[in-house]
Amino acid sequence: MSTNQQTLDLDRAHVFHSWSAQGALTPFVIxxxxxxxxxxxxxxxxxxxxxxxxxxxxxxxHPKVVAAIQEQAAILPTVAPAHANLVRGEAAARILAKAGPTFGKIFFTNGGADANENAMRMARLTTGRDKILSTYRSYHGNTGAAVVATGDWRRVPNEFARGHAHFFGPFPYRSEFWSDSPEQEAERALHHLERVIVAEGASSIAALLLEGIPGTAGVITPPPGWWAGVRALCDKYGILLIVDEVMSGFGRTGDWFAWQNPELNPDGVVPDLVTFAKGVNSGYVPIGGVVISESIAHVFDDQVFPGGLTYSGHPLAAASIVASIDAMVEEGIVExxxxxxxxxxxxxxxxxxxxxxxxxxxxxxxxxxxxxxxxxxxxxxxxxxxxxxxxxxxxxxxxxxxxxxxxxxxxxxxxxxxxxxxxxxxxxxxxxxxxxxx
Incomplete structure (x- = not known):
């Protein structure tokens, strides 16, 4: 019979844990x-x-998602990404239906970090520019460029990627701008952002990478006017807007995506690229992806996209996405x-x-x-x-x-x-x- 102690003994003997000094760990057993x-x-x-x-x-x-994974494992447990596979196409169609009509394709990845990696790559190739701006209060993943786009302490020992700069986003409770209202915080944060854009060289900036709601940084809900102001600055300077919905997407905010929430985004601002991952299927099987606008997808009609992953659109993960989104709709889970x-x-x-x-x-x-x-x-x-x-x-x-x-x-x-x-x-x-x- 399995025990907590047996599990801990095996873990401490053989498992190397993330973001931790290993010696003093006593992980919680599930x-x-x-x-x-x-x-x-x-x-x-x-x-x-x-x-x-x-x-x-x-x-x-969730029984419907578990059953879908089991059924797919008996039909086709894996397939190379170069082939066409029905469940992968169905998963992409389900996601696009929730993202809206301006989006046309899904590039599947293994998780959120490489979703952000590939979104940044698409932005650079589309614009011909190099630099990515992101906030100090952010987390975008633990791969080469994603961790450097991250703003928190985890970036510092990992700064090996080029072409990144950071700025302070709005945070009314702990304002960097001496603001006395959410509206003033948005106004001053947008002024700061534009000054950073100009100082960094607007013509060198490919994209702004922002979380729908900064999650690990503190569930920092953006104040009124923020998203409209960001979109206006992106349009003014020819910069693409990437929204990282890895944590905030697929029901977490009571919407399919945080950027669709009418309280946070009353102006209906739409990003150019959206990244997603663990929330789309609750992490039952690792997967992530980039939701690509029609205009950016067409850039690669004749130009080769220089990226790919062995497990892109893995059929077990795709089946879990289809089952998850269908169950969320049928059972009113987002509502x-x-x-x-x-x-x-x-x-x-x-x-x-x-x-x-x-x-x-x-x-x-x-x-x-x-x-x-x-x-x-x-x-x-x-x-x-x-x-x-x-x-x-x-x-x-x-x-x-x-x-x-x-x-x-x-x-x-x-x-x-x-x-x-x-x-x-x-x-x-x-x-x-x-x-x-x-």
Whole structure:
């Protein structure tokens, strides 16, 4: 019979973990999962309000997706990307139907990092320019150019790619621009962005790479006017707009893509390229891709695209995409995420903040939220790492699996989460904050 200890022993003996010093690790053991719950071999059950890496949008072990993978494995478990395959075409068609009529093709990749790599490559080849601008508060993946496009600390020891520059995006709660309103934050951030474009040389810039909502950086919902202003600057200077929807896409915000959310993008701004990955099939099988506008796709009608991947559009992954999108439509899962955010999680987290002074800010929508924790609400000084560690322990002890980053707790359950599960989670969060504060 399998045990937690057996699993840990094997892991510590043989597995090298990402983003970690290896010596002191004690990974959390997961033996199985269903819906919004995971469990270990000792029978302990946890509400998964991390969605693992904020990607289990359809919930754990959704039977329709599992069945689709099993059925495809019996028909054709793998196929080279140069061949035509029905399920790959169906997956591409499903995604394009949600992206909208300005998009025409899907280039499939293995995950989000290489989706961003290839989107940047397409932008460079289309424009004949080299440079990519992205924000400091961002994460775009851990491959050569994607990690350099990333703005956070992980970029610094990996800066081997050329042609990247960074700027500060809008963040009303922790403004770099001394703003006193979201509207002013957008105005000043756009002024800063234009100054960076000019200073870097507008004619050298191929694309802006921006997350639909910066996720790992703190679920930073863009203020009114941001997307319209970005699109206007791109059009003014002949720069392409790439939107990274790896974390924010496929239901997470209560929309198929964050850039389609009418609250965030009331002007209906449309990007030139969209990247996606784990959310499209909840990571059941690794896959990612680039949603390509018709105009950019036509650039490569006669020009060779110099890129490819052995597992591009892998049939098991493609089958899981078709089943996931169909189930999300049939079961109203995207609508559920929007309703949960509007009626349960949003009000519940704001009520939690009223009871706990440590919660300085509540940000988010759909099932994509962050609690920004502070030692003092006036100074907005972030809580130390020890406080996050203590909160994580209290939450885990109560059967809640959290997603933590810096001084924040991200509240990011599957899009299938129920109101009852959210109320349980809110009660656990209340207890954990009370224990740490008291």
């Amino acid at each position: 033996a199985g999962a269903s819906g919004t719950e995971v469990w270990d071999y000792d029978g302990n059950r946890f509400l998964d309000f991390s969605s693992q890496l904020v990607n289990i949008n359809i919930g754990h072990a 559920n995420a929007a309703t949960i955010g509007r009626e349960v999680l949003g009000p519940g987290l704001h009520a939690l903040a009223e009871s706990h002074p440590m919660i300085g800010d509540v940000r988010g929508l759909g099932v994509f939220w962050a609690l920004d924790l502070v030692t003092d609400r006036e100074t907005r000084e972030p809580v130390p790492a020890a406080t996050i560690g203590a909160l994580k322990k209290e939450l885990m002890d109560r059967g809640y699996l959290p997603f933590t980053a810096d001084n924040r707790i991200h509240v990011v359950p599957p899009c299938t989460v129920t109101a009852e599960e959210c109320l349980r989670a809110l009660a656990i969060l209340d207890e954990a904050f009370t224990a740490v504060e008291g």
